[in-house]
Amino acid sequence: MNTRFKCVYLLVAVAALGGTSFAGAAKAEGLLERGTYLMQSIAACGNCHTPQGPDGPVPGMELAGMADFFELPEFKIHVPNITPDKETGIGTWTDEEIIAAIRDGRRPDGAMLGPFMPIGLYRGMSDNDVRAIVAYLRQVPAVRNEVPRSKFNIPVPPSYGPPVANVPDVPRDDPVVYGAYLAGPIGHCIECHTPMTETGPDFANRLGAGGFVFPGPWGTSVARNITPTGLAGLTDEEIKKSIAAGVRPDGSKLLPPMPFGYYANMTSEDLDAIVAYLRSLPPR
Ligand code: HEC
Ligand code: HEC
Incomplete structure (x- = not known):
């Protein structure tokens, strides 16, 4: 059986036991199932x-x-x-x-x-x-x-900070908090969607404001504003379709390098958490 299906099957099986929280599901999932889900x-x-x-x-x-x-x-x-x-x-x-x-x-x-x-x-x-x-x-x-x-041809940082140790799991009960974790440390949505400066993305002033330009075989794409300013007028379902299918409400297709093929495998809970987080960003 394809491991991704196995993972989905397991989540369904856990849910079927009744009343199990997502945190419980994470433990039941096992490392390889969790890794397979995240990587795919x-x-x-x-x-x-x-x-x-x-x-x-x-x-x-x-x-x-x-x-x-x-x-x-x-x-x-x-x-x-x-x-x-x-x-x-x-x-x-x-x-x-x-x-x-x-x-x-x-x-x-x-x-x-x-x-x-x-x-x-x-x-x-x-x-x-x-x-x-x-x-x-x-x-x-x-x-x-x-x-x-x-x-x-530019200096590579001598370090990115002190060695990382002991990062606890992020609880999944608050969608905004878990969505921030998915869109940041796991999926780096905000790295692509925040203007880049010489010292890195300008998270302090322009988090999610878009503008990063990506040339490639597809031509040129520009990361969009995904703060409430940019997403005004889009329903949650429309935002989720943009993320997971790369299709805008008018039917037009979004260009790479956003990895829609991978995001198509996200659970609806994770997509909901990401949308809740985007809706909570300071408008830019
Ligand atoms: C934006 C593109 C990008 C993404 C996304 C990315 N990587 Fe990388 N990764 C690189 C590049 C480029 C290097 C090499 C950096 C260099 O050349 O100095 C690298 C290096 C590595 C290395 C070191 C390998 C070596 O031989 O030095 C590992 C391990 C690694 N990545 C794992 C991952 C994992 C796991 C993920 C996802 C959680 C990931 N990378 C996501 C671009 C990426
Ligand atoms: C590798 C860079 C990259 C990553 C990673 C990325 N995006 Fe994007 N995203 C883009 C680009 C570029 C566009 C614009 C594509 C176009 O205009 O055709 C875009 C478009 C969008 C849109 C459409 C907005 C609109 O107004 O139609 C949404 C929503 C979005 N991204 C959310 C996300 C979320 C959420 C994540 C993480 C789960 C993410 N992006 C990860 C580069 C990226």
């Missing part, structure tokens, strides 16, 4: 780490990395292979080393990752969720694919 929906790490063809992710290459991902005068980005291949992926890394790369931006050899993966937000990923993601990474097929290291 809101976390969407594959949006950067899996090679994309004209029809979406290239089959047989899940998380195998992409050379020549993105180039600006400041940097040339190659996205690493994070499959368990021992020579070209992360098969020899310990769980702690993988977690340090995701939350601290530090490789096992001490080298820092450049500021392209949203480390600043990933620092807030809970211990259980980052472990769930590692559990998923351990069981994807190992793919041999050598990817060079990125080149930066």
